Amino acid sequence: MQFHVDEMSGGSCVRRINKAVARADLRAPVGANMASRTINVTGAAA
Numbered sequence: 001m002q003f004h005v006d007e008m009s010g011g012s013c014v015r016r017i018n019k020a021v022a023r024a025d026l027r028a029p030v031g032a033n034m035a036s037r038t039i040n041v042t043g044a045a046a
Contacts, residue, residue, distance in 0.1 A: 003039045008032070014039075 005013070014032040021030050021041055028043025 001041050003041070005037050005039055008034065008037045008039075010034075 005017070008014070008017075014030075014034075017032070017039055018030050021028050021043075025043040028041055031040040032038075033040075
């Protein structure tokens, strides 16, 4: 799944998103693209 995060402004935002996704699926890889302000999540919960 891909999510657009308007307010994503740096590494601390990405870390918070990683923690939130890990609560749903510890093994879900999370990829962040700061230029497009998108997060890609792959996993069973996605």
